Amino acid sequence: MTSIYLTKEIKELIDNGAIFYVSHSGGKDSQAMYALVKEIVPTKQIVVVHADLGEVEWEGVQDHIKQYTNHPINVVKAKKTLLEMVEKRGMWPSAKHRQCTSDLKRGPIFKFIRNDLKARNATVAINCMGLRAQESSARAKKKPFSYNNMQSCNNRVVRHVYDWLPIFHFKTDEVFRTISDVGQKPFWAYEKNERLSCVFCIMGCVGDLRHGAEQRPNLYKEYVELEKKIGHTMFMKGKEPISLEEYVGIKVSNL
Template sequence: MMRTISTTPHIDELIAANAPIAIGVSGGKDGDTAGFVVTEELDRRGHTGPRILIHADLGRVEWDASLPQCQRLADRLGLELVVVRRTKGDMMDRWLQRWQDNVQRYIHLECVKVILPWSTASMRFCTSELKTSVICAELVRRFPNTTILSVAGIRREESAARAKAQPQKLQKKLISTTHNTTGYTWLPILDWTLDEVRALHGERNFPMHTTYQTNSRVSCRYCILASQADLLASTTWDETHPLYREMVDLEIRSTFAFQDAGWLGDLAPQLLSVQQQAGLADAKRRAAERMRLEAEIPQHLLYEKQWPRYLPTHAEAQQLARIRQQIGALLDLPVLYTDAASVRARFRELMQAAGRAPVEYEGMATLRQLAFV
């Protein structure tokens, strides 16, 4: 079977120059494949520079088998496995902290709508903060005065976005003036198919992660990008049940479903206590009411770049104050700025701090400049 290794002339030069190469692994089949492919290709080319496997441990959202799978690969390839973790807590801690932070933002009128705790497909801080940032920080520290190649097992076949990926991309988080580093992300198996990945595991007699017995992909136990089928499959593993209940508790507390596709708590209600089942039903009711209230907020007062851009009129401020009172009661939040005067004063304060003159929105008409009073 013919398989290609995606590369570029610049990557070839860096390999020839014995640049340090770090292969990112999570325990998934594509990381395994990239590990085998890159190691064998480097051997073939006579690369003598540093090589490591690196794994970002996401804590209690990780499958029990993930780290052992990474270690088996490292042992098989004869490479060091470097494990890094976010110092401020794991993925679940990040979601919990985000909710606490967003609650404070709403209480203090730093936003006009309540913001969800979860990462999303368009806001993947789970990847950027808990994987990319911690991995790059370790590589910069470990390999000063070098150009670093960071390998990722990404394939075009996986998604429309990945179909547009290129084999090499500047990784800004590997640029450090302190350590005199720069670096690139290298995607060597971009054009591999799923069948080729599976075939390589068979040829190398290297079993894939045990979770593939039930799930189509291995990432977090409950991933924001997972299909409903994979999320449901995850609930069949005993090891995931404590996390499941903790995540459903956050759905209940926040009134935000884990995914747009639906509530995590609906997938395996038999794993929930009677109190949690009742709490979930009430959370859905409160979520619907929260969204109904937030839909009343004038469009020009919603968050956008350089928010807030407009000072609410007295009538709009009254409307916002009423909505804030009702949502505060709905989510049991001690909201501030619950009358028209304080709402307008808060918007003035925020606009003044940003160096913007307070103006009221008048549609297509000329905006009326207002004095700071």
């Protein structure tokens, strides 16, 4: 089994009682990360957090997380939905402007971390994420362990937050092998999907999107209709906008 990213500083934080907040999407990376983190961090210092994406989340994700986790699942949710956000903004998120991640995932999770730390009368949080260098050139530039200046505070309220990417250097096959080695199975959508996020994710490949259309035809129709309503498409073909139906290759009328 590939070793987790672990430094002397992280070991000291474990020994000093820091709280490790494991962000769990239900995807393969989150699953492998949690399985490894709980082997080196005491149970009482681990808190599992899931950002509920509402109607655009794959069905059964939260049941899958519960099945393979030994900790209670703290579910957080933004006050707005993805489709509400897109309609109000008149634009879909993009690789450069991932408002979906910041508003629907990162924001609610950090709000939970701040409140939970306060309730515990604790001051040190480790935000654990299953990001990997192999996923993109942008992610490859990230540091696997860093101090989060934006979320930390040293005024009236003392709060130290670190970002930790425990499986940063893992390859995809190593992630699946880790899940298998601990006697678990990945989420069912991986039978056809390469990655797991929203059913129709801007970062998803055509195969993922086609699978989503097959599984959630009504939701697919909502996306197609919203594109027409706001006059903005999720994807581009070169420099030209391309409709979701054309990009995926499935007409709503054929579902």
